[in-house]
Amino acid sequence: MNKIKLMLILLFVVPLECYSHESSNGIRNTAISSGISLGTVLAVVASWERNKSVLLAFLHGIFSWLYVIYFVLTRKPGEKL
Template sequence: MMTKAKFYFFLFFIFSIQAFSQETETTPIIQTVISSGFGLGTVLAVVTSWERNKSVLLAFLHGIFSWLYVIYFVITRKKSERK
């Protein structure tokens, strides 16, 4: 199990990658991804949240956090959720 210090370091690492990976120029690919709406991480988060919790509110909140929830789900999934 992860300790609190490792967990917070992990979150800090994920957020810092996102912050420093931004480009100053907007390319057509970035514009397409931004304008298309839902991404793969959002869809994965909503589906996994719905399968685990059967709650629309939680699925919506986990969709907002997208990849963070997907990573959390992979770390904390139960044996019955592994196929």
């Protein structure tokens, strides 16, 4: 149940290109432009599920999609994401 709560909280932080518009001189103004990507969320959740370590989850979140691919290739039969 905690994994679902963590996933929902992190999904609200996913960057969205909302509140953006182009000004008359062609410059695009964006109110929200940075945040956590979907790959980062998946990597953190997969790392936490496997290792139960905040430091490793943070490190794997930096590598995001690389760790997600590694996790999928090396997971054991009982592990799910």
